[in-house]
Amino acid sequence: MAAERAQEPRTHLSPRLQRLGEITAVAALVLAGAATVPRLVCGRDADAFWQSDPRVQEPLAAEVAAYVRAGVGPESFSTGDPRFDGEWALVTHQMAALGLGQLILQHPELRATYLPVVALCAERLLAPETTAFGRAAWGEDALRAPATPNGHAYLGYANLALSMLTLLDPTHPLAGTNDRLTEAFARRLAAAPHGMLETYPGEAYPADMAAVVGSIGLHDRARRETHREGLLRDATAALTARYLHRPSGMFHQRVDAHAGAPLGPPRASGTAIAAYFLSFADQDLARRVFAGIASHQRARFLGFGGVREYPDGEAGLGDIDSGPVLFGVSVSATGFSLAGARLTGERAMFVDLFRTAELFGLTGRGPAGGRRFLSGGPLGNALLLAMMTAGPAAAPLPPAPGRLP
Protein backbone atom coordinates (compact mmCIF):
# COMPACT_ATOMS: atom_id res chain seq x y z
CA MET A 1 0.00 0.00 0.00
CA ALA A 2 2.75 2.38 0.95
CA ALA A 3 4.51 1.76 -2.30
CA GLU A 4 1.33 2.44 -4.24
CA ARG A 5 0.71 5.68 -2.39
CA ALA A 6 4.27 6.76 -3.08
CA GLN A 7 3.63 6.39 -6.77
CA GLU A 8 0.28 8.11 -6.76
CA PRO A 9 0.71 11.70 -5.61
CA ARG A 10 2.65 13.01 -8.60
CA THR A 11 0.15 11.65 -11.06
CA HIS A 12 -2.64 13.41 -9.19
CA LEU A 13 -0.95 16.82 -9.27
CA SER A 14 -1.80 19.21 -12.02
CA PRO A 15 1.14 20.12 -14.27
CA ARG A 16 1.01 23.68 -12.98
CA LEU A 17 1.25 22.56 -9.36
CA GLN A 18 3.98 20.13 -10.18
CA ARG A 19 5.94 22.84 -11.96
CA LEU A 20 5.47 25.17 -9.01
CA GLY A 21 6.78 22.48 -6.70
CA GLU A 22 9.79 21.92 -8.89
CA ILE A 23 10.60 25.61 -9.07
CA THR A 24 10.26 25.82 -5.29
CA ALA A 25 12.59 22.86 -4.92
CA VAL A 26 15.21 24.49 -7.15
CA ALA A 27 14.89 27.79 -5.26
CA ALA A 28 15.31 25.95 -1.96
CA LEU A 29 18.41 24.21 -3.29
CA VAL A 30 19.87 27.52 -4.47
CA LEU A 31 19.21 29.08 -1.06
CA ALA A 32 20.67 26.09 0.74
CA GLY A 33 23.71 26.25 -1.51
CA ALA A 34 24.13 29.97 -0.89
CA ALA A 35 23.93 29.41 2.86
CA THR A 36 26.48 26.61 2.99
CA VAL A 37 28.88 26.45 0.03
CA PRO A 38 30.40 29.99 0.03
CA ARG A 39 31.16 29.90 3.75
CA LEU A 40 32.84 26.52 3.36
CA VAL A 41 34.87 27.57 0.30
CA CYS A 42 35.92 30.96 1.64
CA GLY A 43 36.50 29.75 5.19
CA ARG A 44 38.57 26.69 4.38
CA ASP A 45 41.83 28.20 5.72
CA ALA A 46 40.30 30.26 8.52
CA ASP A 47 40.95 27.74 11.28
CA ALA A 48 44.51 27.20 10.11
CA PHE A 49 45.18 30.95 10.28
CA TRP A 50 43.44 31.14 13.64
CA GLN A 51 45.75 28.44 14.96
CA SER A 52 48.81 30.20 13.50
CA ASP A 53 49.54 27.24 11.26
CA PRO A 54 52.73 28.02 9.29
CA ARG A 55 51.42 25.99 6.35
CA VAL A 56 48.99 28.81 5.56
CA GLN A 57 50.92 31.73 7.06
CA GLU A 58 54.20 31.07 5.31
CA PRO A 59 52.93 31.18 1.68
CA LEU A 60 51.43 34.63 2.33
CA ALA A 61 54.63 35.74 4.09
CA ALA A 62 56.67 34.58 1.08
CA GLU A 63 54.63 36.82 -1.22
CA VAL A 64 54.86 39.81 1.12
CA ALA A 65 58.62 39.30 1.35
CA ALA A 66 58.79 39.12 -2.44
CA TYR A 67 56.97 42.47 -2.70
CA VAL A 68 59.45 44.05 -0.27
CA ARG A 69 62.47 42.60 -2.04
CA ALA A 70 61.14 43.76 -5.40
CA GLY A 71 60.96 47.30 -4.02
CA VAL A 72 57.91 49.24 -2.87
CA GLY A 73 58.03 53.00 -2.66
CA PRO A 74 55.76 56.00 -3.02
CA GLU A 75 56.11 55.59 -6.78
CA SER A 76 54.45 52.16 -6.45
CA PHE A 77 51.13 53.85 -5.63
CA SER A 78 49.04 56.24 -7.62
CA THR A 79 46.51 57.69 -5.22
CA GLY A 80 46.84 61.10 -6.84
CA ASP A 81 48.26 62.68 -3.67
CA PRO A 82 51.99 62.44 -2.87
CA ARG A 83 51.20 62.37 0.85
CA PHE A 84 48.95 59.33 0.51
CA ASP A 85 51.44 57.61 -1.81
CA GLY A 86 54.10 58.15 0.85
CA GLU A 87 51.84 57.00 3.67
CA TRP A 88 50.98 53.82 1.77
CA ALA A 89 54.62 53.00 1.15
CA LEU A 90 55.35 53.63 4.85
CA VAL A 91 52.46 51.46 6.03
CA THR A 92 53.35 48.70 3.54
CA HIS A 93 56.82 48.38 5.04
CA GLN A 94 55.55 48.76 8.60
CA MET A 95 52.93 46.04 8.19
CA ALA A 96 55.36 43.76 6.36
CA ALA A 97 57.85 44.14 9.22
CA LEU A 98 55.17 43.54 11.87
CA GLY A 99 53.62 40.59 10.04
CA LEU A 100 56.93 38.90 9.35
CA GLY A 101 58.12 39.71 12.88
CA GLN A 102 55.01 38.12 14.40
CA LEU A 103 55.57 35.09 12.19
CA ILE A 104 59.15 34.76 13.44
CA LEU A 105 57.98 35.07 17.06
CA GLN A 106 55.41 32.32 16.48
CA HIS A 107 57.74 30.10 14.42
CA PRO A 108 61.39 30.76 15.31
CA GLU A 109 62.53 28.32 12.62
CA LEU A 110 61.55 30.96 10.02
CA ARG A 111 63.86 33.57 11.53
CA ALA A 112 66.71 33.05 9.09
CA THR A 113 64.37 33.44 6.13
CA TYR A 114 62.45 36.53 7.20
CA LEU A 115 64.62 38.52 9.62
CA PRO A 116 66.62 40.02 6.71
CA VAL A 117 63.31 41.13 5.16
CA VAL A 118 62.25 42.78 8.43
CA ALA A 119 65.59 44.61 8.47
CA LEU A 120 65.10 45.64 4.84
CA CYS A 121 61.68 47.06 5.76
CA ALA A 122 63.26 49.03 8.61
CA GLU A 123 65.91 50.47 6.27
CA ARG A 124 63.26 51.50 3.75
CA LEU A 125 61.12 53.07 6.48
CA LEU A 126 63.96 55.40 7.34
CA ALA A 127 64.91 56.16 3.73
CA PRO A 128 64.52 59.85 2.82
CA GLU A 129 62.13 59.08 -0.05
CA THR A 130 59.79 57.13 2.25
CA THR A 131 59.45 59.91 4.82
CA ALA A 132 59.48 62.75 2.28
CA PHE A 133 55.74 63.35 2.75
CA GLY A 134 56.26 64.07 6.46
CA ARG A 135 59.18 66.39 5.80
CA ALA A 136 57.11 68.24 3.22
CA ALA A 137 54.27 68.68 5.71
CA TRP A 138 56.41 69.92 8.61
CA GLY A 139 59.26 71.55 6.72
CA GLU A 140 61.80 69.69 8.85
CA ASP A 141 63.32 66.23 9.14
CA ALA A 142 62.41 64.74 12.50
CA LEU A 143 64.85 61.87 11.99
CA ARG A 144 67.78 64.30 11.75
CA ALA A 145 66.44 66.70 14.38
CA PRO A 146 64.87 64.50 17.08
CA ALA A 147 64.81 67.41 19.55
CA THR A 148 62.02 69.10 17.60
CA PRO A 149 58.92 69.80 19.71
CA ASN A 150 56.66 68.99 16.76
CA GLY A 151 54.69 65.75 16.90
CA HIS A 152 55.63 63.90 13.69
CA ALA A 153 53.31 61.10 14.84
CA TYR A 154 53.44 59.45 11.39
CA LEU A 155 56.91 58.26 12.45
CA GLY A 156 55.19 56.17 15.12
CA TYR A 157 54.42 53.69 12.33
CA ALA A 158 58.10 53.49 11.40
CA ASN A 159 59.16 53.27 15.06
CA LEU A 160 56.77 50.38 15.73
CA ALA A 161 58.45 48.39 12.95
CA LEU A 162 61.86 49.38 14.31
CA SER A 163 60.82 48.20 17.77
CA MET A 164 59.85 44.86 16.26
CA LEU A 165 63.31 44.62 14.69
CA THR A 166 64.89 45.50 18.04
CA LEU A 167 62.81 42.80 19.73
CA LEU A 168 63.98 40.24 17.18
CA ASP A 169 67.59 41.42 16.94
CA PRO A 170 68.67 43.83 19.70
CA THR A 171 72.15 44.13 18.18
CA HIS A 172 70.96 45.31 14.77
CA PRO A 173 72.53 48.65 13.71
CA LEU A 174 69.10 50.25 13.37
CA ALA A 175 68.26 49.43 17.00
CA GLY A 176 70.10 52.61 17.98
CA THR A 177 67.81 54.66 15.76
CA ASN A 178 64.88 52.94 17.46
CA ASP A 179 66.26 53.95 20.86
CA ARG A 180 66.61 57.60 19.81
CA LEU A 181 63.21 57.79 18.14
CA THR A 182 61.54 56.18 21.14
CA GLU A 183 63.23 58.63 23.50
CA ALA A 184 62.13 61.56 21.29
CA PHE A 185 58.52 60.35 21.26
CA ALA A 186 58.55 59.82 25.03
CA ARG A 187 59.81 63.36 25.54
CA ARG A 188 57.17 64.88 23.24
CA LEU A 189 54.46 62.77 24.83
CA ALA A 190 55.41 63.93 28.31
CA ALA A 191 55.15 67.53 27.09
CA ALA A 192 51.85 67.09 25.21
CA PRO A 193 49.11 68.90 27.15
CA HIS A 194 46.32 66.52 26.16
CA GLY A 195 48.26 63.32 25.53
CA MET A 196 48.14 63.78 21.78
CA LEU A 197 50.91 64.36 19.23
CA GLU A 198 50.16 65.89 15.87
CA THR A 199 50.77 63.80 12.79
CA TYR A 200 50.95 66.85 10.54
CA PRO A 201 50.54 70.52 11.47
CA GLY A 202 46.97 70.92 12.72
CA GLU A 203 46.13 67.23 12.23
CA ALA A 204 46.05 64.63 14.99
CA TYR A 205 44.67 61.09 14.93
CA PRO A 206 44.21 58.68 17.85
CA ALA A 207 45.22 55.76 15.59
CA ASP A 208 48.59 57.43 14.93
CA MET A 209 48.95 58.15 18.65
CA ALA A 210 48.28 54.46 19.32
CA ALA A 211 51.14 53.62 16.94
CA VAL A 212 53.44 55.93 18.92
CA VAL A 213 52.36 54.38 22.24
CA GLY A 214 52.66 50.85 20.82
CA SER A 215 56.13 51.58 19.50
CA ILE A 216 57.31 52.79 22.91
CA GLY A 217 55.76 49.78 24.63
CA LEU A 218 57.32 47.28 22.23
CA HIS A 219 60.69 49.04 22.40
CA ASP A 220 60.72 48.91 26.18
CA ARG A 221 59.81 45.27 26.10
CA ALA A 222 62.64 44.59 23.64
CA ARG A 223 65.10 46.53 25.81
CA ARG A 224 63.61 45.20 29.07
CA GLU A 225 63.12 48.77 30.29
CA THR A 226 60.39 49.69 32.73
CA HIS A 227 61.06 53.36 33.48
CA ARG A 228 58.42 54.57 30.99
CA GLU A 229 55.55 52.50 32.42
CA GLY A 230 54.05 55.55 34.13
CA LEU A 231 54.29 57.62 30.95
CA LEU A 232 52.56 54.91 28.95
CA ARG A 233 49.86 54.55 31.59
CA ASP A 234 49.18 58.29 31.50
CA ALA A 235 49.22 58.37 27.70
CA THR A 236 46.74 55.51 27.33
CA ALA A 237 44.55 56.98 30.07
CA ALA A 238 44.43 60.34 28.25
CA LEU A 239 43.75 58.61 24.94
CA THR A 240 40.76 56.71 26.26
CA ALA A 241 39.44 59.45 28.53
CA ARG A 242 39.48 62.23 25.94
CA TYR A 243 39.11 60.60 22.57
CA LEU A 244 37.16 57.37 23.12
CA HIS A 245 33.46 57.84 22.43
CA ARG A 246 31.85 56.03 25.39
CA PRO A 247 28.46 55.08 23.88
CA SER A 248 30.01 53.39 20.83
CA GLY A 249 33.29 52.36 22.42
CA MET A 250 35.19 53.75 19.41
CA PHE A 251 37.83 56.42 18.95
CA HIS A 252 37.05 59.63 17.16
CA GLN A 253 38.93 59.44 13.89
CA ARG A 254 40.43 62.92 14.12
CA VAL A 255 41.01 65.18 17.10
CA ASP A 256 42.30 68.62 18.00
CA ALA A 257 45.62 68.10 19.76
CA HIS A 258 45.75 71.66 21.14
CA ALA A 259 42.23 71.70 22.59
CA GLY A 260 42.18 67.99 23.44
CA ALA A 261 38.78 67.72 21.81
CA PRO A 262 37.41 65.27 19.27
CA LEU A 263 36.65 66.33 15.71
CA GLY A 264 34.15 64.33 13.72
CA PRO A 265 32.39 61.09 14.54
CA PRO A 266 33.94 57.98 16.05
CA ARG A 267 34.88 55.41 13.43
CA ALA A 268 35.70 51.74 13.33
CA SER A 269 38.67 51.81 10.93
CA GLY A 270 40.74 54.03 13.23
CA THR A 271 39.60 52.18 16.34
CA ALA A 272 40.40 48.71 14.97
CA ILE A 273 43.92 49.64 13.91
CA ALA A 274 44.44 51.55 17.17
CA ALA A 275 43.49 48.43 19.15
CA TYR A 276 46.12 46.46 17.23
CA PHE A 277 48.82 49.09 17.84
CA LEU A 278 47.92 49.45 21.51
CA SER A 279 48.28 45.69 21.99
CA PHE A 280 52.07 46.16 21.80
CA ALA A 281 51.94 48.38 24.87
CA ASP A 282 48.90 47.27 26.86
CA GLN A 283 47.03 44.20 25.75
CA ASP A 284 44.24 44.62 28.30
CA LEU A 285 43.51 48.11 26.97
CA ALA A 286 43.62 46.81 23.39
CA ARG A 287 41.02 44.20 24.31
CA ARG A 288 38.79 46.78 25.95
CA VAL A 289 39.03 49.07 22.93
CA PHE A 290 38.27 46.29 20.48
CA ALA A 291 35.35 45.12 22.62
CA GLY A 292 33.45 48.21 21.43
CA ILE A 293 33.76 47.07 17.83
CA ALA A 294 33.04 43.43 18.59
CA SER A 295 29.86 44.27 20.46
CA HIS A 296 28.45 47.21 18.45
CA GLN A 297 29.84 47.25 14.94
CA ARG A 298 29.64 43.66 13.71
CA ALA A 299 27.66 42.88 10.59
CA ARG A 300 26.99 39.32 9.49
CA PHE A 301 25.33 37.72 6.49
CA LEU A 302 25.36 34.05 5.50
CA GLY A 303 28.49 33.41 7.53
CA PHE A 304 30.39 36.40 6.13
CA GLY A 305 31.37 39.15 8.52
CA GLY A 306 32.05 42.85 8.25
CA VAL A 307 32.54 45.83 10.50
CA ARG A 308 30.37 48.92 10.19
CA GLU A 309 32.42 52.11 9.93
CA TYR A 310 30.07 54.46 11.78
CA PRO A 311 28.10 54.00 15.00
CA ASP A 312 24.30 53.93 15.03
CA GLY A 313 22.88 57.28 14.05
CA GLU A 314 25.95 58.32 12.06
CA ALA A 315 26.59 57.84 8.37
CA GLY A 316 29.29 58.74 5.94
CA LEU A 317 31.09 57.84 2.79
CA GLY A 318 34.37 56.03 2.47
CA ASP A 319 37.69 57.84 2.44
CA ILE A 320 41.37 57.02 2.24
CA ASP A 321 41.24 55.63 5.81
CA SER A 322 38.18 53.43 5.55
CA GLY A 323 38.37 52.42 1.89
CA PRO A 324 35.02 51.86 0.17
CA VAL A 325 32.04 51.72 2.53
CA LEU A 326 29.35 49.37 1.21
CA PHE A 327 26.06 49.03 3.11
CA GLY A 328 27.78 50.76 6.01
CA VAL A 329 30.59 48.17 6.13
CA SER A 330 34.11 49.47 5.75
CA VAL A 331 36.83 47.55 3.95
CA SER A 332 39.60 48.80 6.24
CA ALA A 333 37.69 48.27 9.49
CA THR A 334 36.84 44.74 8.40
CA GLY A 335 40.46 43.93 7.57
CA PHE A 336 41.91 45.57 10.69
CA SER A 337 39.42 43.76 12.91
CA LEU A 338 41.02 40.43 12.00
CA ALA A 339 43.80 41.40 14.41
CA GLY A 340 41.39 42.53 17.11
CA ALA A 341 39.45 39.29 16.84
CA ARG A 342 42.65 37.30 17.33
CA LEU A 343 43.77 39.47 20.23
CA THR A 344 40.46 39.13 22.04
CA GLY A 345 39.86 35.46 21.28
CA GLU A 346 36.78 36.15 19.15
CA ARG A 347 37.15 33.05 17.01
CA ALA A 348 33.71 33.23 15.38
CA MET A 349 34.26 36.85 14.42
CA PHE A 350 37.71 36.05 13.01
CA VAL A 351 36.30 33.25 10.85
CA ASP A 352 33.49 35.48 9.54
CA LEU A 353 35.92 38.29 8.71
CA PHE A 354 38.35 35.87 7.13
CA ARG A 355 35.65 34.57 4.80
CA THR A 356 34.93 38.12 3.65
CA ALA A 357 38.63 38.78 3.07
CA GLU A 358 38.81 35.61 1.02
CA LEU A 359 35.63 36.40 -0.92
CA PHE A 360 36.75 39.85 -2.05
CA GLY A 361 40.50 39.36 -1.81
CA LEU A 362 40.66 36.36 -4.16
CA THR A 363 43.62 34.30 -3.10
CA GLY A 364 45.79 32.95 -5.85
CA ARG A 365 49.27 31.75 -6.56
CA GLY A 366 51.87 34.50 -6.53
CA PRO A 367 55.14 34.94 -8.39
CA ALA A 368 57.14 33.80 -5.34
CA GLY A 369 55.32 30.47 -5.36
CA GLY A 370 53.22 31.35 -2.33
CA ARG A 371 49.64 32.51 -2.02
CA ARG A 372 48.49 36.10 -2.01
CA PHE A 373 45.36 38.17 -2.21
CA LEU A 374 45.11 39.07 -5.89
CA SER A 375 43.17 42.26 -5.20
CA GLY A 376 45.42 43.37 -2.34
CA GLY A 377 48.61 44.61 -3.95
CA PRO A 378 51.67 45.19 -1.76
CA LEU A 379 49.78 47.16 0.90
CA GLY A 380 46.75 44.87 1.16
CA ASN A 381 48.85 41.73 1.42
CA ALA A 382 51.21 43.22 4.01
CA LEU A 383 48.24 44.46 6.05
CA LEU A 384 46.47 41.13 5.97
CA LEU A 385 49.63 39.26 6.93
CA ALA A 386 50.06 41.52 9.97
CA MET A 387 46.39 41.26 10.94
CA MET A 388 46.18 37.49 10.49
CA THR A 389 49.36 36.81 12.46
CA ALA A 390 48.61 39.28 15.26
CA GLY A 391 48.61 37.67 18.61
CA PRO A 392 50.03 37.44 22.06
CA ALA A 393 53.52 36.47 20.87
CA ALA A 394 54.44 40.12 20.37
CA ALA A 395 52.31 41.51 23.17
CA PRO A 396 53.59 42.34 26.63
CA LEU A 397 51.00 40.40 28.60
CA PRO A 398 50.33 36.65 28.58
CA PRO A 399 47.15 35.53 26.81
CA ALA A 400 43.99 34.77 28.70
CA PRO A 401 43.83 31.01 29.21
CA GLY A 402 41.88 29.00 26.68
CA ARG A 403 40.62 31.79 24.47
CA LEU A 404 43.47 33.05 22.40
CA PRO A 405 44.91 31.35 19.33
Add this chain to the structure above:
Amino acid sequence: MSPMSPTSPTSAPSAPNPTSAPNPTSAPSAPSAPNPTSPRRARAPWHVRVLAAAAILLALHVALAFALDTLGLVESLLSPSGLRALAVLPLVLGLYAVRLALLFVMPGLVFAALVSAGRTWRARRAHRAQARQTPVPRA
Protein backbone atom coordinates in the same frame (compact mmCIF):
# COMPACT_ATOMS: atom_id res chain seq x y z
CA MET B 1 9.65 25.98 -18.61
CA SER B 2 9.60 23.61 -15.74
CA PRO B 3 13.13 23.53 -14.51
CA MET B 4 13.00 20.15 -12.86
CA SER B 5 11.10 18.44 -15.61
CA PRO B 6 13.75 16.80 -17.69
CA THR B 7 11.46 15.55 -20.40
CA SER B 8 9.49 18.66 -21.14
CA PRO B 9 8.87 19.22 -24.85
CA THR B 10 10.81 22.43 -24.86
CA SER B 11 13.84 20.95 -23.24
CA ALA B 12 14.10 17.66 -25.04
CA PRO B 13 11.56 17.20 -27.78
CA SER B 14 13.09 14.05 -29.11
CA ALA B 15 13.50 12.32 -25.79
CA PRO B 16 11.24 9.38 -25.04
CA ASN B 17 8.47 10.23 -22.64
CA PRO B 18 8.27 7.40 -20.14
CA THR B 19 4.70 8.00 -19.05
CA SER B 20 4.30 4.49 -17.78
CA ALA B 21 7.38 4.57 -15.63
CA PRO B 22 6.91 5.09 -11.91
CA ASN B 23 9.40 7.91 -12.03
CA PRO B 24 7.65 11.24 -11.54
CA THR B 25 9.40 12.85 -14.45
CA SER B 26 6.56 11.94 -16.67
CA ALA B 27 4.36 14.94 -16.00
CA PRO B 28 3.62 16.75 -19.21
CA SER B 29 4.69 20.32 -19.46
CA ALA B 30 2.42 23.14 -20.42
CA PRO B 31 1.94 23.45 -24.15
CA SER B 32 4.52 26.07 -24.85
CA ALA B 33 4.59 25.62 -28.62
CA PRO B 34 1.43 26.88 -30.30
CA ASN B 35 1.99 24.73 -33.34
CA PRO B 36 3.73 21.50 -32.51
CA THR B 37 4.20 20.58 -36.14
CA SER B 38 6.25 23.67 -36.95
CA PRO B 39 9.99 23.09 -37.17
CA ARG B 40 11.74 24.25 -33.99
CA ARG B 41 15.36 24.28 -33.06
CA ALA B 42 15.90 21.78 -30.27
CA ARG B 43 17.17 23.34 -27.04
CA ALA B 44 19.40 21.42 -24.70
CA PRO B 45 17.75 20.23 -21.49
CA TRP B 46 17.90 22.82 -18.71
CA HIS B 47 20.33 20.84 -16.60
CA VAL B 48 22.78 20.74 -19.50
CA ARG B 49 22.44 24.47 -19.91
CA VAL B 50 23.04 25.03 -16.17
CA LEU B 51 26.16 22.87 -16.16
CA ALA B 52 27.45 24.63 -19.28
CA ALA B 53 26.79 28.03 -17.69
CA ALA B 54 28.67 26.96 -14.56
CA ALA B 55 31.65 25.89 -16.66
CA ILE B 56 31.59 29.18 -18.60
CA LEU B 57 31.35 31.23 -15.38
CA LEU B 58 34.27 29.33 -13.91
CA ALA B 59 36.41 29.94 -16.99
CA LEU B 60 35.38 33.60 -17.00
CA HIS B 61 36.25 33.94 -13.32
CA VAL B 62 39.74 32.54 -13.86
CA ALA B 63 40.30 34.77 -16.90
CA LEU B 64 39.07 37.95 -15.18
CA ALA B 65 41.08 37.26 -12.03
CA PHE B 66 44.19 36.70 -14.13
CA ALA B 67 43.55 39.87 -16.15
CA LEU B 68 43.02 42.03 -13.07
CA ASP B 69 46.05 40.58 -11.34
CA THR B 70 48.12 41.43 -14.41
CA LEU B 71 46.67 44.93 -14.71
CA GLY B 72 47.01 45.64 -10.97
CA LEU B 73 43.54 46.04 -9.56
CA VAL B 74 44.22 48.33 -6.61
CA GLU B 75 46.76 50.48 -8.45
CA SER B 76 44.40 50.87 -11.40
CA LEU B 77 41.44 51.85 -9.26
CA LEU B 78 43.51 54.43 -7.41
CA SER B 79 45.16 55.77 -10.51
CA PRO B 80 44.75 59.51 -10.97
CA SER B 81 44.38 58.76 -14.66
CA GLY B 82 40.63 58.37 -14.97
CA LEU B 83 41.05 56.37 -18.15
CA ARG B 84 42.94 53.58 -16.45
CA ALA B 85 40.42 53.39 -13.61
CA LEU B 86 37.55 53.51 -16.07
CA ALA B 87 39.04 50.70 -18.12
CA VAL B 88 39.47 48.45 -15.14
CA LEU B 89 36.18 49.21 -13.38
CA PRO B 90 33.97 47.08 -15.68
CA LEU B 91 36.43 44.22 -15.27
CA VAL B 92 36.27 44.56 -11.48
CA LEU B 93 32.49 44.67 -11.43
CA GLY B 94 32.34 41.75 -13.86
CA LEU B 95 34.74 39.72 -11.78
CA TYR B 96 32.83 40.22 -8.55
CA ALA B 97 29.48 39.59 -10.26
CA VAL B 98 30.80 36.33 -11.69
CA ARG B 99 32.42 35.38 -8.37
CA LEU B 100 29.25 36.04 -6.38
CA ALA B 101 27.16 34.11 -8.90
CA LEU B 102 29.61 31.21 -8.87
CA LEU B 103 29.70 30.98 -5.10
CA PHE B 104 26.16 31.90 -4.08
CA VAL B 105 23.90 30.84 -6.95
CA MET B 106 25.59 28.13 -8.97
CA PRO B 107 26.17 25.50 -6.24
CA GLY B 108 22.44 25.02 -5.64
CA LEU B 109 21.60 25.24 -9.33
CA VAL B 110 24.29 22.74 -10.26
CA PHE B 111 23.06 20.37 -7.57
CA ALA B 112 19.49 20.70 -8.86
CA ALA B 113 20.75 20.16 -12.41
CA LEU B 114 22.61 17.03 -11.39
CA VAL B 115 19.51 15.70 -9.61
CA SER B 116 17.46 16.44 -12.70
CA ALA B 117 20.02 14.77 -14.94
CA GLY B 118 19.95 11.71 -12.71
CA ARG B 119 16.16 11.54 -12.87
CA THR B 120 16.21 11.82 -16.64
CA TRP B 121 18.74 9.09 -16.91
CA ARG B 122 16.73 6.82 -14.61
CA ALA B 123 13.54 7.54 -16.50
CA ARG B 124 15.14 6.73 -19.82
CA ARG B 125 16.63 3.55 -18.45
CA ALA B 126 13.26 2.46 -17.10
CA HIS B 127 11.64 3.27 -20.41
CA ARG B 128 14.20 1.21 -22.32
CA ALA B 129 13.81 -1.67 -19.92
CA GLN B 130 10.05 -1.59 -20.39
CA ALA B 131 10.44 -1.41 -24.15
CA ARG B 132 12.63 -4.49 -24.09
CA GLN B 133 10.08 -6.44 -22.05
CA THR B 134 7.19 -5.63 -24.40
CA PRO B 135 6.85 -8.45 -26.99
CA VAL B 136 7.25 -7.24 -30.53
CA PRO B 137 4.36 -8.46 -32.73
CA ARG B 138 5.52 -10.54 -35.69
CA ALA B 139 4.33 -9.80 -39.14
